[in-house]
Amino acid sequence: MIKGYKYxxxxxxxxxxxxxxxxxxxxxxxxIAVHFFSMIKSGEWGLKSIVxxxxxxxxxxxxxxxxxxxxxxxxxSTIWRAIILAIYWIVGVTAAVLALKVVSGL
Amino acid sequence: xxxxxxxxxxxxxxxxxxxxKMPRKDLVTYPKKVSYKKHTGMTAWLLHRISGVIxxxxxxxxxxxxxxxxxxxxxxxxxxxxxIIVLVAFVYHAFNxxxxxxxxxxxxxxxxxxxxxxxxxxxxTIVVTIIGAIPLFS
Numbered sequence: 001m002i003k004g005y006k007y008x009x010x011x012x013x014x015x016x017x018x019x020x021x022x023x024x025x026x027x028x029x030x031x032i033a034v035h036f037f038s039m040i041k042s043g044e045w046g047l048k049s050i051v052x053x054x055x056x057x058x059x060x061x062x063x064x065x066x067x068x069x070x071x072x073x074x075x076x077s078t079i080w081r082a083i084i085l086a087i088y089w090i091v092g093v094t095a096a097v098l099a100l101k102v103v104s105g106l
Numbered sequence: 107x108x109x110x111x112x113x114x115x116x117x118x119x120x121x122x123x124x125x126x127k128m129p130r131k132d133l134v135t136y137p138k139k140v141s142y143k144k145h146t147g148m149t150a151w152l153l154h155r156i157s158g159v160i161x162x163x164x165x166x167x168x169x170x171x172x173x174x175x176x177x178x179x180x181x182x183x184x185x186x187x188x189x190i191i192v193l194v195a196f197v198y199h200a201f202n203x204x205x206x207x208x209x210x211x212x213x214x215x216x217x218x219x220x221x222x223x224x225x226x227x228x229x230x231t232i233v234v235t236i237i238g239a240i241p242l243f244s
Binding site: 022025026028029032033036037040041056059060063064066067070091095098099101102 | 155158159161162165166169170172173175193196200203204206207210238241242
């Protein structure tokens with residue numbers, strides 16, 4: 001454990017992504033468990049907006065931020081990193097729009 | 107001692123004079139090739155990454171499938187085996203993610219608890235997967 005760590009305000013430090021990855025992960029455990037076990041039964045709770053909303057929003061962020069971390073581990077080229085990040089953004093925005101379509105269609 | 111502004115960020119001296127030595131001992135440097143040792147943390151990290159990729163792809167394809175753009179995916183994941191794989195991936199990723207939070211914010215990185223916590227994660231993964239799999243097959 002790092003004691004006495006203080007955020008110094010660097011915009012590009014990755015601290016916000018790191019923190020949001022952990023917060024979203026903990027929330028996702030709850031909503032995915034509710035969705036999964038509810039869908040096995042009647043699906044009543046699993047299809048509510050209060051479950052699907054955070055599941056899609058935080059799920060897409062958590063997924064693509066995780067993919068970005070993997071990319072940063074294995075891709076050295078700055079240009080390729082930017083290209084792959086742009087692809088992640090396109091996939092993420094598309095998935096978010098489709099998720100809204102799915103939720104609104106329920 | 108060399109001032110920071112006289113060095114670039116790799117620790118290489120930009121100017122040459124008597125006090126500037128290569129390589130600098132006070133900077134953390136990494137070898138070009140890192141050889142990984144077999145370690146509990148390595149196993150946990152690898153499984154976390156594999157399960158994360160499975161879950162990530164599942165979530166995205168699930169959304170595309172439900173929106174009507176990947177109907178084949180619903181058929182592919184409709185059987186119990188595929189659901190079990192996703193369940194195992196989710197349960198392990200969740201518990202190991204919680205372990206990572208403990209490493210970051212609590213005493214999870216200490217030697218005496220590190221391996222024990224990983225074993226707890228594995229045990230919980232097995233137990234919860236069995237509990238979750240019962241309704242899938244019943």
